Amino acid sequence: MTATPTELADAARRVRLRDLQMVADAGMGHIGGEFSVTDILVTLYLGVLNLDGGSERDRLILSKGHAAAALYATLAEAGLLEEAELASFTGSDSALNGHPANTKLEWVEASTGPLGHGLPIGVGMALGARLDHSDRRTFVITGDGEMQEGSNWEALMIAAHHGLDRLTLIIDRNGLQQGARVVDTSDLEPLADKLRAFGCAVVEVDGHNHAELLDALASAPPEPGKPTAIIAHTHKGHPVSFMSDDPGWHHRVPSTEQVDLARAEIDR
């Protein structure tokens, strides 16, 4: 797929507005982490992923499954989910579970929610592609707090050992986890050095800059023979001033007034 940075910015604006409405209507969601990952999801679905190939399609796993609403809103933007279905988010027997489930909704490549599951599954998918002599790509998006899970580092060792350079990990580095800042909980730094030591090619980008994201997600691996890890620097709650970088907005639900304020800031 091809889309310009301007088109992606427009799409991301629409996705955030949908997401805001979904969370307000459902009375639940994880809006902070949804807004930090929105530009990454939009860039992938509208600008990077090959989704036409049937079993040869590229795979994307949203390992930070609590940002499900952002995924659903992006799927609707990409025309992969009926817009009307978004209103069912977390409702009784809805396909739009609070965390994405592959058995409930097409295009969800892996059921996620418990952290540290997506990357090992992505490694399995990339190994499957290797066995098929296929060039299809596998993308996994984790939160940064999620990188505290040991299973991710197990998976990176396997990916590097097998030279899975069609596998790309994108870390939504918003600096916050559920209850506090990552740096105050169990710090990840020096994250880039750790990822390099585990055998990854590391790229750092502004995770809200669509041009930088497009560039980093381009097809050729930055270092052939190595999996790629993109540290996408983001802000939780972006671009809403009263949500941004506030751990309180991990799963707070905006009031009616706050929805109006947020909508105005997103639309600006």
Add this chain to the structure above:
Amino acid sequence: MSTLHDCRDAFAAALIALAEEDDRVVAVVNDSVGSSKLGEFGKRFPDRLINVGIAEQAMVGVGAGLAASGKVPFVSAASCFLTARALEQVKIDVAYSDRHVVLCGQSPGVAYGELGSTHHSPEDLSWLRAIPGITVIAPADAAETAAAVRWAAQHDGPVFLRVSRMGVPDIPGLDVPFVPGRATRLREGGDVTIIATGTSVAPSLIAAEQLGAEGIAARVLAMPTISPIDREAVIEAAAETGAIVTAEEAYVCGLGGAVAEIVVEECPVPVRRVGLRGFAPTGSTNWLFERAGLTEDGIASAAREVVAMSVR
């Protein structure tokens, strides 16, 4: 007693035969090539033996990812590590996600005897039967193990296959090819039913012979599938024989728990569950079997007890 076989040999041979026919078949291991007896598989199919190293959580996730890519992964590791260390991956990546992954719990129960409870997996049957959607199988002999491997490869869903290490004899009359969810009646009898799985089937048959000599006619059911269990066979046994003994190389909340639940709900009769209880003291597998009553004498003794309690 005839020659005893380690079911891992039948497992490995069956997997090689399958892999020759079907290039989707891959093995995923955690540095457990030797303990899963997959050395020959690796020589024949080097690209299709994926050794992730000592990383059980990632091992199960990798298996799920391979399944999502159209492969048929046999994820094989000592059952204690596969089921305990990676239980959340088993629950979410395999069962909840409905992936065709065959989880192969090697050397289960107390096969690692003297190594201690760190290396035992008496919990595996209880844990796995609590998770929806996984077919949980504990074959009783080498032929049934091979048949279950073949069935699991074509069953489009999650499977847990318990591969016994303790020597077992060939048991005539088991279902080959394998039929999931079905008990096999190995011996007729109207006074009591012994329902056994895995390594406990062979001693249950000998126990039934002993009981027969005393005038107690014991029915013996082999129950290779713990989940979904053959409810009808259990209800029939309760109604027709009035007393039940279960036998398993596992905590008694595995097969025993599953049978007792059905009996209590559908047709209450006396039940004795023979199996493991508590963390094991140090000792050999055979000594632990004797201590738990997982022998022909222990099973026969439990049968006498329930027959005495039976009101019929």
